[in-house]
Amino acid sequence: MGLFDLFRRPSAEALAQRAAHEQRVADIQKCLSNGEVPTAIRMRLEGARKGTLPWIATLTPAELMIVRSHGLRPIAAVSATCWLHYGWSWTEGHAQGWDMALRRLREEARAAGANAVLDVKMRTVALGVENSMDFTLLGTAVYVDGLPPSNEPIVATVPALEFVKLLEADVVPTGIAIGAHYEWLNDWRGTARMTWQGNAESQQLSELWEIVRQRAHQQLRAHARAQGNGVLAHLNFSQMFESEQNRQKQYLARHIVVATTVDARRGAALPHDIKIVVDAHAGGTPLTGTTRHHQSYASNEAEGGI
Amino acid sequence: MATAIPAHAAERLKGLRSSAHSTGVFTSDFSVNEFLLVRKAGFEPIGLCVGTCVYHVGIQYGSWSKNQELDVLSKAMYHARELAMSRMRAEATAMQADGIVGVKLTIKRLEWDNQLLEFIAIGTGVVHGDGHKGFRAHDGGPFTSDLSGQDFWSLLHSGYRPVEMVMGSCVYHVAHRGMLAGLGSVGRNVELENFTSAMYEAREIAIERMQFEASQAKAEGVVGVDLHEGSHGWQTHVIEFFAVGTAVVPLDQEIAPEKIEDPIMVLSVND
Numbered sequence: 001m002g003l004f005d006l007f008r009r010p011s012a013e014a015l016a017q018r019a020a021h022e023q024r025v026a027d028i029q030k031c032l033s034n035g036e037v038p039t040a041i042r043m044r045l046e047g048a049r050k051g052t053l054p055w056i057a058t059l060t061p062a063e064l065m066i067v068r069s070h071g072l073r074p075i076a077a078v079s080a081t082c083w084l085h086y087g088w089s090w091t092e093g094h095a096q097g098w099d100m101a102l103r104r105l106r107e108e109a110r111a112a113g114a115n116a117v118l119d120v121k122m123r124t125v126a127l128g129v130e131n132s133m134d135f136t137l138l139g140t141a142v143y144v145d146g147l148p149p150s151n152e153p154i155v156a157t158v159p160a161l162e163f164v165k166l167l168e169a170d171v172v173p174t175g176i177a178i179g180a181h182y183e184w185l186n187d188w189r190g191t192a193r194m195t196w197q198g199n200a201e202s203q204q205l206s207e208l209w210e211i212v213r214q215r216a217h218q219q220l221r222a223h224a225r226a227q228g229n230g231v232l233a234h235l236n237f238s239q240m241f242e243s244e245q246n247r248q249k250q251y252l253a254r255h256i257v258v259a260t261t262v263d264a265r266r267g268a269a270l271p272h273d274i275k276i277v278v279d280a281h282a283g284g285t286p287l288t289g290t291t292r293h294h295q296s297y298a299s300n301e302a303e304g305g306i
Numbered sequence: 307m308a309t310a311i312p313a314h315a316a317e318r319l320k321g322l323r324s325s326a327h328s329t330g331v332f333t334s335d336f337s338v339n340e341f342l343l344v345r346k347a348g349f350e351p352i353g354l355c356v357g358t359c360v361y362h363v364g365i366q367y368g369s370w371s372k373n374q375e376l377d378v379l380s381k382a383m384y385h386a387r388e389l390a391m392s393r394m395r396a397e398a399t400a401m402q403a404d405g406i407v408g409v410k411l412t413i414k415r416l417e418w419d420n421q422l423l424e425f426i427a428i429g430t431g432v433v434h435g436d437g438h439k440g441f442r443a444h445d446g447g448p449f450t451s452d453l454s455g456q457d458f459w460s461l462l463h464s465g466y467r468p469v470e471m472v473m474g475s476c477v478y479h480v481a482h483r484g485m486l487a488g489l490g491s492v493g494r495n496v497e498l499e500n501f502t503s504a505m506y507e508a509r510e511i512a513i514e515r516m517q518f519e520a521s522q523a524k525a526e527g528v529v530g531v532d533l534h535e536g537s538h539g540w541q542t543h544v545i546e547f548f549a550v551g552t553a554v555v556p557l558d559q560e561i562a563p564e565k566i567e568d569p570i571m572v573l574s575v576n577d
Contacts, residue, residue, distance in 0.1 A: 065464030083501035
């Protein structure tokens with residue numbers, strides 16, 4: 001299309017496209033608000049399940065090899081999004097947003113007739129829409145040979161290789177747990193201002209952090225309890241802000257913890273011997289799992305370890 | 307236990323030239339490990355295959371407060387990639403390759419003009435060591451795949467072979483916040499359904515297009531799918547949703563799951 005086409009009447013093709021778009025969007029919104037999978041996606045998932053459409057896997061060939069040797073077969077790429085506006089609380093919005101996305105992802109997995117979703121990645125589109133964020137999950141729905149479709153498919157936020165590694169050790173990754181807490185501190189006595197003091201702990205701010213972090217972790221534990229008996233692979237995100245109103249300082253501290261929940265039998269050790277090898281993989285090796293799996297939270301631990 | 311150096315390598319170390327490679331010199335962008343594993347899989351590299359395309363992308367604006375696919379841009383991204391890929395494939399056909407592994411598809415914006423994009427596809431053409439033609443794509447031409455040499459080996463050992471690198475693209479304009487006016491959302495966390503459905507629609511279009519390409523290639527599945535979002539110098543709210551992966555079919559003699567060797571737990575001592 002050139003510049004002058006802007007002034008032309010839309011073609012029949014363009015009009016048909018527009019109508020299809022409107023119908024699709026209306027369907028997406030209706031289905032999501034009813035807690036259902038949008039029609040087009042449901043049909044794609046069903047096609048993949050029945051084998052009339054090619055299956056789609058985010059897995060690498062090495063992962064495909066290992067899941068197949070363990071009786072798992074990929075069905076389809078599944079995804080879910082919740083774009084949330086924080087009118088009330090940014091911090092708690094993160095728990096809400098991921099929770100909603102998780103629920104939708106499970107719904108897609110169910111529609112695909114899956115037993116589990118592997119390789120689930122937490123993603124966010126960098127599109128600065130004020131006071132809001134998109135919470136997106138992407139993964140591969142799989143079924144286990146010989147098992148009936150599950151009503152409560154497992155959601156594993158670890159890559160497929162690690163999923164299998166955990167299964168072999170009798171540990172089942174089950175989902176995502178989130179803990180998020182924030183707290184305001186009104187410094188009406190001005191004790192957090194320490195300009196003239198020497199070496200001293202800022203007790204008020206320490207206490208604020210202690211409370212915020214403890215609450216966030218309490219929440220994480222409560223959220224995890226419903227899904228399994230432990231969590232792995234923490235992702236920590238925290239921020240503190242200072243603002244001033246009527247010459248009084250205020251502080252806001254927030255902490256978000258996201259983790260993979262697991263169901264592990266206590267005391268069961270890894271059954272394998274360990275071999276020492278030279279790894280022939282190029283670049284970041286999947287053996288150590290150092291590749292970055294999620295991109296929604298850039299680590300803000302800028303100062304690094306102690 | 308020391309492993310003896312093979313006779314051929316020893317001769318070479320003594321300064322004797324090799325006559326082992328019948329087609330003369332081969333070129334590739336393989337790393338050492340990649341090279342070894344492609345050969346382990348029974349293939350020999352014969353030459354780098356390159357395809358490029360400089361494309362002038364037309365103009366299309368999304369209306370400020372509307373979610374919509376920008377089909378002019380979607381088509382441009384498709385067409386230009388297709389041209390680069392088919393030129394690369396033509397090179398491979400010319401050198402009688404059975405396939406191309408390790409295809410890297412990159413896009414560059416040319417400095418002097420915002421609307422000029424350069425698409426480059428580079429991969430290494432390979433032939434089957436014993437001249438087996440069963441690895442060709444559905445149309446008898448070379449297969450294409452963005453899998454590395456290591457991935458290629460793993461794929462064959464999981465019972466599949468690559469057919470075609472498939473992709474789906476959807477350039478989408480996400481509405482601006484203007485449509486929030488009158489939402490009265492202060493004091494509540496609410497979902498922005500318009501934004502959510504924009505993401506759903508754009509992603510679904512990209513996936514469906516990729517899956518359609520896979521169906522056309524008569525594939526059983528698509529492996530190594532990467533779904534990502536990118537912007538190539540467009541307005542701020544214009545995003546390309548891009549799905550790419552390698553379409554695969556089972557080997558003539560499919561490997562039963564129980565025949566796949568059990569993985570061994572290892573500790574990498576590289577670093």
